[in-house]
Amino acid sequence: MTSAEGTRVSRRKLFGLAGAGVALAGAGAAAGIGIDKATGSAEAAVNTVEFEGEHQAGIVTPAQANLHFAALDVTTKDREKLRQLLKTWTDAARRMTAGQEVVPNGAVGSGDYAPPGDTGEALDLPASHLTLTIGFGPSLFDGRFGLAGKRPPQLIDLPLFPKDKLDPARGGGDLCIQACADDPQVAVHAVRNLVRLGFGVTEVRWSQLGFGRSSSTSRAQQTPRNLFGFKDGTNNIKSEDTDFLRDQVWATAADGQAWMAGGSYLVARRIRMHIETWDRETLDGQQRIVGRTKGTGAPLGQTAEFDELDLDVGGAGGEKVIAEDAHVRLASHQALNGVRILRRGYNFVDGSDGVGHLEAGLFFLAFNRDTRKQYVPMQQALSAKDAMMEYVQHTGSAHFAVPPGVSKTGYWGDGLFA
């Protein structure tokens, strides 16, 4: 009688929380991809992104509104325990991304005298396009688990870039979990429950919440704005750009490690933005730094957001309209021998900085096929020359090999342990 009272709550049945901020006809639906056909109701279908597939979800999936990212360290030296955890995590992820509890009847049906199998805070919430994406950091291949020979050559220890001010408490990690959803509570619930399942095997090294997406990843999405107030993601690799995805995002067996075929490499950079200084810059100055117009997002010298970047347009006095040190020039494929990346970052505000300002910024996430040839030269160009560097500071850094998607019977990273 002090017990669960017999009422079993299914997350699937309980949609429509008033004012919950749920976009029923959301991004995944609009793009017509990643919808789980197996879920029964129409609401569930549009709220669910398929977990299984050739690639992990959460990379080309149209960026959801909220992020919870966690980096974990493995605390055991037992390879088998780690492998078992990846299996357990996969089962849990299959369920949670389908809008279910981490185990059937987890929160209230596990029996009174056992700890609940699900922590319960997402009980009444729909799947909210939850995606869970996992990655393996360089340190996982250090020999503890007999994986040294499986380390992909692309998974380098990132170099220190000019002006980096990295906080070790905000970087690195043996593993990462990227949870994206339209509801922050759903993303937090998912990470928390995976962390909980990892008790005794992993612990949280650092974690980061993000909101508002800093980049669109599908042409079906309106381009969001970052905390400098500019549209971000206009010239991103989008889920529709199948050629770029093939050439610049997805790893192949020929790249060096067969287990990574269909995977990608994830660079995470916590970038503090000095918004107070930025806000004192003139509109003209801001636009010169970015190389685009603030209102429409059009490249300087062009008129509409998606007009092609023309780096050669000359302005008054012979100077280029897009300055030599403009962010979009330095980061462009034109300036970088055709190199592109898929950006998938989020805005953050982590309280205040103790000296009177908000601790705001961009949690930059990018996927590429070879970090050595894509992210690194791009960041080198930006760190060295980008006019925007005066307004930002890189405070956290991590790098992960993101394994391919999971088959119906597989588990995260099964190729690595095969």
Next chain:
Amino acid sequence: MTSAEGTRVSRRKLFGLAGAGVALAGAGAAAGIGIDKATGSAEAAVNTVEFEGEHQAGIVTPAQANLHFAALDVTTKDREKLRQLLKTWTDAARRMTAGQEVVPNGAVGSGDYAPPGDTGEALDLPASHLTLTIGFGPSLFDGRFGLAGKRPPQLIDLPLFPKDKLDPARGGGDLCIQACADDPQVAVHAVRNLVRLGFGVTEVRWSQLGFGRSSSTSRAQQTPRNLFGFKDGTNNIKSEDTDFLRDQVWATAADGQAWMAGGSYLVARRIRMHIETWDRETLDGQQRIVGRTKGTGAPLGQTAEFDELDLDVGGAGGEKVIAEDAHVRLASHQALNGVRILRRGYNFVDGSDGVGHLEAGLFFLAFNRDTRKQYVPMQQALSAKDAMMEYVQHTGSAHFAVPPGVSKTGYWGDGLFA
């Protein structure tokens, strides 16, 4: 040509960001209150909460999904500058809560050679039920501004409660701004722009983001869940409880300071929750600690969420079904001579705690008419006896006098400066 290109972006015109997580028929609409009739379009109307009124919005307004709360210190000693800032803030709040930029054409129309008047990151977003609520901390009445005689007797320096582990960097403040919205980017934008307008007069002391609401404040809302996985807000004072609001939330002139009539007192407590320990507690144990069932939220001994709390129901062995140290017993009006409060807190996850766990908790916000007679005895009872105290730790504390609502021609706190 490197300029704004003439394209003026109005926040009002640009709704429907795909996947933005906007609940068009959201909480404000459902409750049929606080809708701004002045806004033109149907979308704007359901997305807007009226700023002006007898009381400030953001107290009985059905709790929105996201919070950005900032406490500020006044850095000037010039009373007039402070008063002017409150006027400027009021104008900005009027506009932003109506879904407009902080100043007309702020982000892109202020002229190329001036810093933009609006920081721009909410340009394409609807009002998202934004409410902005301001409060004055005890320290504002310390004599710097000739306000010592205006300090309400209710606005005490909160006592230290048993087991408090307060971090001074997370408490206090001369002023506070509570921004609630269905989109975190809208709440962050609002706080940031008010902070920006305060440059030279105020600076940020601390700030806190929250999500998922920890309490419902209207009967039209489904009760949300906190990070212990329990429904939170079932037995809250709701916007429909006009008698309780009159008796227990709204200050009157007779309470001591006429300028506070129609206002309220806000207690903010950052409560770290040890979710890992909680998650190892049995379902039965969790339910005994709370005094309610996890699944349905029904009081122990009853069957449905909104059944009356009966503290006398006896169980096996003569013990009460709702334990002597259960949270809901100790916090109930039955145990506290009829005392109630209006809770309006949010869940938070602030990264990790550096020793392997998520830094998660509840940012507790409560409004009451006399903190001395309501919150303080309630917290004393909980700190002394609540079984839940083993799983939580109060890490931040602040107290604010929340002035009444603003008239069409008035400004925040005008009564204080009259």
